[in-house]
Amino acid sequence: MLDSVRVRLTFWYTTVLALVLILVAAVTYFIYSRNSRQRTDSDLVELSDAFLTTLQAELKDQPGPDSLKTAGMEAILEHRFRDHIFILLDASGRPVVSSWDLPAAAPLDRFTLDKALEGISSPRSVHPSFRPGSEFISLRGGRNGYRGFSRKIPLDDQLCTVIALQSLHAREEMLEDIRATFAWTIPLALLLASAGGYFLARKSLAPVVAMSSQAGRIGAANLHERLAVHNERDELGQLSKSFNSLLDRLSESFERQRCFMADASHELRTPVAILRGEAEVALSQQARSLEEYRESLGVLHHEAERLTHIVEDLFTLTRADAGQYPLQPHDFYFEELVGECVHSARTLALAKKISLNFQEAPESPMRADESLLRRMILNLLDNAIKYTPAGGQVTVTCRRAADEYVLSITDTGGGISADLQPRIFERFFRADKARSRAENDGGGAGLGLSISRWIAEAHHGRLELTRSDPHGSTFTAYLPVAPFPPATSD
Numbered sequence: 001m002l003d004s005v006r007v008r009l010t011f012w013y014t015t016v017l018a019l020v021l022i023l024v025a026a027v028t029y030f031i032y033s034r035n036s037r038q039r040t041d042s043d044l045v046e047l048s049d050a051f052l053t054t055l056q057a058e059l060k061d062q063p064g065p066d067s068l069k070t071a072g073m074e075a076i077l078e079h080r081f082r083d084h085i086f087i088l089l090d091a092s093g094r095p096v097v098s099s100w101d102l103p104a105a106a107p108l109d110r111f112t113l114d115k116a117l118e119g120i121s122s123p124r125s126v127h128p129s130f131r132p133g134s135e136f137i138s139l140r141g142g143r144n145g146y147r148g149f150s151r152k153i154p155l156d157d158q159l160c161t162v163i164a165l166q167s168l169h170a171r172e173e174m175l176e177d178i179r180a181t182f183a184w185t186i187p188l189a190l191l192l193a194s195a196g197g198y199f200l201a202r203k204s205l206a207p208v209v210a211m212s213s214q215a216g217r218i219g220a221a222n223l224h225e226r227l228a229v230h231n232e233r234d235e236l237g238q239l240s241k242s243f244n245s246l247l248d249r250l251s252e253s254f255e256r257q258r259c260f261m262a263d264a265s266h267e268l269r270t271p272v273a274i275l276r277g278e279a280e281v282a283l284s285q286q287a288r289s290l291e292e293y294r295e296s297l298g299v300l301h302h303e304a305e306r307l308t309h310i311v312e313d314l315f316t317l318t319r320a321d322a323g324q325y326p327l328q329p330h331d332f333y334f335e336e337l338v339g340e341c342v343h344s345a346r347t348l349a350l351a352k353k354i355s356l357n358f359q360e361a362p363e364s365p366m367r368a369d370e371s372l373l374r375r376m377i378l379n380l381l382d383n384a385i386k387y388t389p390a391g392g393q394v395t396v397t398c399r400r401a402a403d404e405y406v407l408s409i410t411d412t413g414g415g416i417s418a419d420l421q422p423r424i425f426e427r428f429f430r431a432d433k434a435r436s437r438a439e440n441d442g443g444g445a446g447l448g449l450s451i452s453r454w455i456a457e458a459h460h461g462r463l464e465l466t467r468s469d470p471h472g473s474t475f476t477a478y479l480p481v482a483p484f485p486p487a488t489s490d
Ligand code: ADP
Pocket: 379, 383, 384, 387, 411, 413, 414, 415, 416, 424, 429, 430, 431, 432, 436, 443, 444, 445, 446, 447, 448, 449, 450, 473
């Protein structure tokens, strides 16, 4: 059950609310109880003052042997309040007169004078007295005990004690009422709040539930569907937007993958068809000359090479996409590598009567994946020779600019039209499909430049077409001098 966010939210909300309510109730109860106790004490002091004033006045009016008792009785009669008891003790601590002596004012409960006296001689709770000879006392007895104020005062030539007691029954009843009120209001409030909390949690999570079921229905077949965004500014709107942009990226990647597969199978189909056709023709003819067999085998070999080339390129790109192509950095001289590549391409250039020039470059030490960079340079040289007509010229330069080596390969070919230039690094893109395939020795599938760009980027550099017009093109690779940390020698 706690697996549901709604239930968990409600549970935590109710628990926190319960703690807050209990704390508030406890603090309220404590403050109220303390205040009412202070009020009782100040009432007692006032009452005791008033009683004493009356007692002293009565004493003046009634001289005689029993004057203290008579005056006390008169004062008690005058201050006869419900729940209040007055006791007057003589110097030896014996009661002279008390509220119990009034015939009609029988004690309001079973509180006994003996207990009162006992309490006074050993008070249970004594406040720091604010007048000399006076103190507050708390007594058990009656229904809820008594609070008293006792004070010593010289009366009739002796040090008498006047005690005013107030029953705590009314106060306790009030506190009991408060406790009872809290006892039912807190659970009721919690019940209502948890029901409301559950309702709110349910309501606010409803869009999430709707989103999740909508998202659950989206699959490869309907990847174009998107979640509804009700309010772009709230959190759920943001979540829907993020989810939708994730779907955008996914569907883009799906689309790219689909195109890649379609293009790849299309590119593979041609050499495979040629292979099959050529083999079928060779096999179908009974009597063929050795020369004819050699020719057929030559075609088969050429197409097999082309196929191998395409499959290798595809494999490289797939591993590069998955981030699984392991780079193997070595220390070497970049200008030497360029020189070697130019040397390898010389035969190809000679065959096409193209002059291939490599301008002397300064020493360029580097730590990088040499074989990948070789592949990139050969791709660029191969293209430059391939797309330059006979008698043309290909120039290779290599220089250092700040922290990078800049390799430029310039040809005097026909260039790439401006509208196609942004697409030449796309996979399987060929500006002129018929020509590039016909003239291509190894069989270009339009993957060379995308692989070359990936190689430059894998070395934290970039490959750009820096110029292309009807007089020729220039491809420039910018490679950091230190794309990888130096090798550590153990
Ligand atoms: P391909 O195997 O067809 O050469 P690439 O990815 O190497 O594939 O090149 C993509 C396309 O870019 C080529 O088909 C060609 O149209 C164009 N291209 C590449 N290099 C040059 C160049 N030096 N001059 C003119 N066009 C070029």
